[in-house]
Amino acid sequence: MGTVTATPVPTQVPGWLCAPVPLGRVALFRVLAYLFVAADLVVFTPWVRGHATVPVELYRPVLVARILHLPAPTPALVHGVFWALLAVALVAASGRWPRVLGGAVFLLYAEWMVVAMSYGKVDHDRFGLLVALAALPTVGRARFGSAEPSAAGGWALRVTQLAVVATYFLAGWAKLRFGGIEWLTGATMTRAVLRRGTWLGQLVLGVPGLLVLSQFGIMAFELASPVVLFVRERARYLLVGGFYLFHAVVFATVTITFLPHQVAMASFLPLERAVSRLLGCPTDSRR
Incomplete structure (x- = not known):
């Protein structure tokens, strides 16, 4: 009998969605995300803890809370999520047990956002971060300084980028959907400056037509934001x-x-290159 030669199985080349990135980049982005979560709890959104004592009648759960039948906030729930999330986020930033602790950070922070946004105001600036927190645990271990390419890491960063672009594009679409084309010539930015403007905002307010012109610019910027996904590296x-x-x-x-x-x-950024240059350690990563 003749010798049977096994046909090699072709390796599937990851596509655009999973274009590999250095694991060192993922490690740095993970640290940034988890440290921000910890800072968010104690610096940027400490007011969320006040919902522990808000009358339950004021609780209007967002859609995901209604679908999952999440309980209304109580002092035990709010303070428990706060301390658990703070501890887990700080440990997760060290890179230990990335799948378990990363998954816990996502679930706890998602619950923290449900508590924050179920009282009449929903901030759209959290979407990209939530997607990042959901995707990062899928990468697994990633060492600082590692130039090893990772398709899993590329996927985690790419879906975060898509969420960032969707935040811009859908914000523009919402302006047109609810405000109509009149949003462009309305007084949205004028009201914003009058309510919470700085001295610089007051200067801009004094220039006739400039705030209306800025609204045209904002709309163009938001609707054109998907371009960033398809341009070359330097342009990106x-x-x-x-x-x-x-x-x-x-x-x-x-x-x-x-x-x-x-x-x-x-x-979107080559974080490992920036850190290497800051520390004076050139890297050969070109992805």
């Missing part, structure tokens, strides 16, 4: 830098930060 970094500049201007004029969204935006 320039566009993301423009995103950060946009948020800096918004904060400087009307003190709105979108910090969770900006953390999620870091999924």
